[in-house]
Amino acid sequence: MYSIIRFLLFLFNPETAHHIAMKSLKVADFFGLLTLLPSPKASKPRIVFGVEFKNPVGLAAGLDKNAEYIDCLAKLGFGFIEVGTLTPRPQPGNPKPRSFRLTNERGIINRFGFNNIGIDKAILNIQHSKYKGVLGINIGKNFDTPIEEAINDYIICFKKTYDLATYIVINISSPNTKDLRRLQGEDFFENLISAIKSEQNTLAKQYKKYVPFLVKVSPDGSKSELDNIVRLLLKYNIDGVIATNTTLARDRVPQSYFKEEAGGLSGEPLRLRALKTQQYLYKGLKGKVPIIGVGGIMEAADGKERINQGAELIQIYSGLIFKGYRLIHELCERTH
Ligand SMILES: Cc1cc2nc3c(=O)[nH]c(=O)nc-3n(C[C@H](O)[C@H](O)[C@H](O)COP(=O)(O)O)c2cc1C
Structure with a gap:
């Protein structure tokens, strides 16, 4: 079935296909069609960074940037959904075309540049959704915020989403926002995560609940950059790490x-x-900081490998585009 849908969607450029697919999903949900989809094989629930996941297969950030489709996406069988990346102010992102489908290679190149409606409007979308499952909110900085002031953007988004998110992701690894990846480097990383950690302590007292935060890293970092990240994740007792974002290679x-x-x-x-x-x-982390594995999980075996190699949970984006929702089911079966 998905091969026919895919054939039709692939007639359009990726951004248009994305909008058609998302709108169609919403219509299908409106008519109750998504409830007809079989549920993935029941997995043993698992507890990771203090949160219970009904299955280990999540939706990666970027597909539902504005948190508009949480309810329908959840009905595809995901164990958790991550929305964003969201920035303090709305921004249009880079000029089109900004997404390219590499059909033979089963890859996607994107340079969206955090196009999003801004954190405040996205929060309204989240509040209007009926979804009660695990929700990650992925946050970033506006493209015109100087790198030296980036911490403020993360703190603004962190504070605003704290009470709504099951977990929050600090995205410092997108290659499409100038200088963003510098935040992973020695000069900035420690200041950033220590500031967010201290904000987390304050908010945990204020709301009387602890919301974990994770850092999403790039696959292009040098060994010394990764060593530094490992050292600081351990030093500041960070709740988790997502490996990885997209590559420039x-x-x-x-x-x-x-x-x-x-x-x-x-x-x-x-x-x-x-x-x-x-x-x-x-x-480096020796199991002390949980990992969410993402990047190139296109088959059930890829997901199993990531779990065998230390990931507690996995996420997909491109695999969903190329294989459809049955990949979620196959992954649940192989990783339960
Ligand atoms: C079109 C597109 C947009 C993306 N946007 C975001 C984003 O806004 N924030 C983010 O953290 N990752 C974003 N990603 C990265 C994915 O979340 C994921 O880390 C990456 O695509 C690797 O997983 P995959 O190989 O399963 O696609 C995006 C990926 C794609 C393909």
Whole structure:
């Protein structure tokens, strides 16, 4: 069934196809059709960073940037949904075209640049949704906020979403916002996570509940950058890490027509790079900081490998585009 839907959607450019798919999902939900979908095989619930997950397969950030489709996406069988990236102020993102489908390689290059309606409107969407499951909110900085002031943007979003999120993700690894990845480096990373950690302590007292926060890292970091990240995640007792965001590397797509397009590459060509980053982090963190594995999970075996290599949970984006919702079910079956 999905092969026919996919054939039709792939006739459009990726951004248009995305909007058609999301609107169709909403219509299908309106007519009660999503309740007809079979549920994934029941998994043993697992507790990670103090949160219970009904299954370990989540939706990665970026597909529902504005938290508009949480209810329908949840009905596809995900164990958790992550929305965003959201920034303090709305912003249009980069000019179009800004997303490219590498069909033969099963990859996507995107340079959206955090197009989003801003944290305040997205919060209204979250409040209007009926979803009661695990919700991650992924936050970032506005494109025109100088890197030296980036902490303020994260703190603004962190405070505003604290009471709504099951967990919050500090996205410092998107390649499409100038200088963003510098926040992973020695000069900025410690200040950023220590400031958020101290805000978390304050808010935990204020709301009388502890909301974990995770850091999402890039697959392109050097070993010394990763060593520093590991050291500081342990030092500040950070709740978790997501490995990884998209890559700037093009070594896996030498034949692609789109290989010269600027942006982050995801899907199958990212798989090994993301896996290696995850393995490196796991070796350093020794199980003390949970990992969510993401990047190139296109088959059930890829998800199983990520769990075997130290991830507690996994997320998908490109795999959902190329294989449809049955990938969620296959992953649940192989990783329960
Ligand atoms: C079109 C597109 C938009 C994305 N937008 C975001 C984003 O806003 N924030 C974020 O943290 N990651 C974003 N990502 C990265 C994904 O969350 C994920 O980390 C990456 O795509 C690797 O997973 P995959 O190979 O399963 O796609 C985006 C990915 C794609 C393909």
